[in-house]
Amino acid sequence: MLDAAVLIPLFPLAGFATLLVFGRRLGDPLAGWVATAAMGGAFISACVTFAGLLEVEGHDRHDVQTLFTWIHTGPLDVDASLLVDPLSITMALFVTGVGALIHLYSVGYMHGDPRYSKFFVYLNLFAFSMLILVLGSNMLVSFLGWEGVGACSYLLISFWFERKTAATAGKKAFVTNRIGDVGFLLAMFLVFQTVGSLDFADLNEASLAAGTATAIALLLFLGACGKSAQLPLYVWLPDAMEGPTPVSALIHAATMVTAGVYLMARTAPVLAQAPDAATVVAVVGALTALVAATIACAQNDIKKVLAYSTISQLGFMFLAVGSGAYVAAIFHMVTHAFFKALLFLGAGSVIHGLHHEQDMKRMGGLRKFMPVTAATFIVGWLAIAGIPPFAGFWSKDDILLAAFHKSPVLWAIGIVAALLTAYYMTRQVILVFFGDERWRNAPHGDHVEDAEEAQHAADEIARGAQEPHESPWVMTAPLVVLAALAAIGGGLNLPFGHQFEVLHNFLHPVFGEALVDNDSSGVLILTLAVLAVAGAVGGLLAARGSWWTSADRPSLEPRILQRAYAADEIVDAVVVRPGRAVADAAAMVDSRAIDGAVDGVAALAQASGQRLRVAQTGYVRNYALLIAAGTAATLAWVVFRTIG
Amino acid sequence: MTVGVEWYLTLAAALFTIGAVGLLVRRNVLVMFMCVELMLNAVNLTFVSFARDLNDIGGQALVFFVMVVAAAEVVVGLGVIVAIFRRRAGATADDLHVLKG
Numbered sequence: 001m002l003d004a005a006v007l008i009p010l011f012p013l014a015g016f017a018t019l020l021v022f023g024r025r026l027g028d029p030l031a032g033w034v035a036t037a038a039m040g041g042a043f044i045s046a047c048v049t050f051a052g053l054l055e056v057e058g059h060d061r062h063d064v065q066t067l068f069t070w071i072h073t074g075p076l077d078v079d080a081s082l083l084v085d086p087l088s089i090t091m092a093l094f095v096t097g098v099g100a101l102i103h104l105y106s107v108g109y110m111h112g113d114p115r116y117s118k119f120f121v122y123l124n125l126f127a128f129s130m131l132i133l134v135l136g137s138n139m140l141v142s143f144l145g146w147e148g149v150g151a152c153s154y155l156l157i158s159f160w161f162e163r164k165t166a167a168t169a170g171k172k173a174f175v176t177n178r179i180g181d182v183g184f185l186l187a188m189f190l191v192f193q194t195v196g197s198l199d200f201a202d203l204n205e206a207s208l209a210a211g212t213a214t215a216i217a218l219l220l221f222l223g224a225c226g227k228s229a230q231l232p233l234y235v236w237l238p239d240a241m242e243g244p245t246p247v248s249a250l251i252h253a254a255t256m257v258t259a260g261v262y263l264m265a266r267t268a269p270v271l272a273q274a275p276d277a278a279t280v281v282a283v284v285g286a287l288t289a290l291v292a293a294t295i296a297c298a299q300n301d302i303k304k305v306l307a308y309s310t311i312s313q314l315g316f317m318f319l320a321v322g323s324g325a326y327v328a329a330i331f332h333m334v335t336h337a338f339f340k341a342l343l344f345l346g347a348g349s350v351i352h353g354l355h356h357e358q359d360m361k362r363m364g365g366l367r368k369f370m371p372v373t374a375a376t377f378i379v380g381w382l383a384i385a386g387i388p389p390f391a392g393f394w395s396k397d398d399i400l401l402a403a404f405h406k407s408p409v410l411w412a413i414g415i416v417a418a419l420l421t422a423y424y425m426t427r428q429v430i431l432v433f434f435g436d437e438r439w440r441n442a443p444h445g446d447h448v449e450d451a452e453e454a455q456h457a458a459d460e461i462a463r464g465a466q467e468p469h470e471s472p473w474v475m476t477a478p479l480v481v482l483a484a485l486a487a488i489g490g491g492l493n494l495p496f497g498h499q500f501e502v503l504h505n506f507l508h509p510v511f512g513e514a515l516v517d518n519d520s521s522g523v524l525i526l527t528l529a530v531l532a533v534a535g536a537v538g539g540l541l542a543a544r545g546s547w548w549t550s551a552d553r554p555s556l557e558p559r560i561l562q563r564a565y566a567a568d569e570i571v572d573a574v575v576v577r578p579g580r581a582v583a584d585a586a587a588m589v590d591s592r593a594i595d596g597a598v599d600g601v602a603a604l605a606q607a608s609g610q611r612l613r614v615a616q617t618g619y620v621r622n623y624a625l626l627i628a629a630g631t632a633a634t635l636a637w638v639v640f641r642t643i644g
Numbered sequence: 645m646t647v648g649v650e651w652y653l654t655l656a657a658a659l660f661t662i663g664a665v666g667l668l669v670r671r672n673v674l675v676m677f678m679c680v681e682l683m684l685n686a687v688n689l690t691f692v693s694f695a696r697d698l699n700d701i702g703g704q705a706l707v708f709f710v711m712v713v714a715a716a717e718v719v720v721g722l723g724v725i726v727a728i729f730r731r732r733a734g735a736t737a738d739d740l741h742v743l744k745g
Contacts, residue, residue: 616745620676620737624667 001052023117083137126152180226217277224260245348282322289315298561324516325402391489422539
């Protein structure tokens with residue numbers, strides 16, 4: 001049954017090919033259903049493979065399936081092969097599962113879009129790339145998927161490219177990701193030079209010199225920083241919210257941005273040999289978690305809050321990776337995929353119901369109008385805030401425990417970030433679903449940029465649809481499923497004893513000795529858990545106290561946080577403007593020196609031609625005389641030589 | 645007195661010189677054209693003379709090529725001259741200097 005693994009990426013690929021050719025003919029909504037069916041097929045294949053893996057004994061759960069020889073040149077041997085082991089199948093299961101739900105949701109969300117089928121073409125291509133990334137058995141195959149998801153991310157962020165902001169955001173994401181990709185590429189070069197193979201298995205078994213291991217780990221981490229939006233390369237993710245909301249949920253919350261965490265987990269033995277690099281990863285992760293959480297507290301755009309929240313949660317995952325708690329990182333990745341996809345899809349449902357309104361200050365009281373969305377969103381809120389027994393509590397607690405063993409300072413940063421998480425999510429829930437119905441005063445559509453959408457909004461109003469409405473079942477059904485998963489997902493890994501740590505036991509053979517096993521006393525675990533819950537409740541109550549009565553509290557939204565610490569301006573000053581200056585200088589060299597040389601050659605030819613043209617008199621007699629003189633001279637020379 | 649090959653060669657040289665000098669000094673295009681023909685035939689005469697003297701048929705064969713090419717050249721050349729006469733009153737070579745650089 002392990003052979004079903006090849007079907008996992010093949011289903012989305014088939015869906016992509018079908019929609020590419022017949023997409024427009026299938027149209028709305030049939031194209032969406034085809035794409036969803038492809039994802040469903042991939043999920044079933046993943047389940048079958050998972051079942052096959054369970055039949056194998058724990059430590060033998062490692063199967064490489066070679067499809068064909070991809071590159072065979074000199075010492076470089078790269079097969080197009082898939083790796084089936086507990087880690088890759090865990091990833092494949094939640095990518096296909098959550099992916100299928102988001103595809104289903106998109107059928108409703110994208111209804112009426114002029115490029116409806118193209119959206120699903122991209123979405124299926126993304127799913128294929130993501131699955132290649134997680135299933136690849138060597139770095140190059142994974143890199144193929146890595147670049148594929150980057151390209152799809154670019155295409156989907158700027159899906160509504162008529163908006164200038166969307167086009168710019170796509171470009172920004174692409175360029176920022178390239179910086180990280182350089183790290184991945186250099187890491188591959190280094191691995192090939194030192195290990196002689198790009199296979200993950202060979203890399204993980206190799207014993208590397210300390211310096212080499214640190215270099216590889218840090219270069220991989222640079223790649224991970226780009227893809228997973230960590231300091232200082234996180235700036236693209238908030239802008240990526242210009243894409244359609246299902247894209248934000250699938251790519252920029254649940255799956256693609258976790259690729260960096262997956263990469264670090266996949267190469268865990270390298271990181272285990274490089275403690276300095278691990279510390280860097282943990283510190284960057286903790287700082288990202290804190291910085292992004294503070295920014296999220298002051299954002300007014302419903303999706304921007306979730307975007308910064310995603311960056312913050314990814315920071316938690318890297319904190320876990322840096323602390324050697326890979327299982328905790330993957331655990332949080334899975335639960336985060338559940339509740340963050342839920343929150344994004346809920347936000348999408350709200351935006352849909354309010355006719356493209358994204359400003360939380362113009363929402364409020366929506367629980368009466370959108371009961372399903374509100375109920376599921378509240379489950380997601382409790383999960384991310386870390387309130388037991390919802391999923392987020394268990395995974396975040398796991399991470400904080402590991403961070404405490406790494407360093408109490410990192411734990412302290414983590415707990416502050418967790419407190420802020422509870423705060424900003426509570427603020428969001430209150431602003432959106434409770435309080436006054438502020439949308440009644442706000443005129444609809446005045447913030448909409450292009451005329452088409454404004455027209456669309458105006459049409460809706462004319463049809464008497466001004467009241468917010470609940471979304472159709474294709475959108476609410478995924479919400480309900482994800483809410484259930486967000487509620488009970490913690491059951492994957494309960495810290496009550498060995499037999500409850502299902503995910504830990506499943507993943508343990510993959511990480512082996514790289515996994516830092518801390519023997520924590522029950523008292524310590526309990527103390528930290530109580531402190532974490534206290535922090536979460538504290539953040540929750542603080543937000544309730546501040547935002548329940550009034551939605552207008554400028555003192556709690558400092559300008560510096562609203563502008564995200566002026567990160568864009570700093571990048572502009574440090575990178576963009578010097579870059580432009582260098583480009584201008586290069587342009588100057590090009591136009592003066594290089595063009596000058598080329599023009600000079602032409603001018604020389606022209607000038608010499610000008611001088612020589614006088615020789616051409618146009619009189620036949622002159623030419624004849626010259627020919628005769630030439631002949632006579634030649635003859636004289638020949639005669640002279642013969643005689644002489 | 646035997647008429648040896650030298651006589652023929654001397655005649656050919658004389659004809660060639662007449663042709664060459666004529667080409668250089670005359671201005672009438674038609675006359676210049678005739679001078680060119682004279683030079684060609686002077687060369688033909690040397691070919692034939694040497695062929696006879698050296699007992700090599702190659703020289704005579706070459707003459708046919710020269711004649712054919714000359715005939716073709718006459719066709720083109722006369723065509724050009726007729727065209728010139730159509731456009732201008734006379735055919736003075738110095739009037740035709742449109743290719744002056």
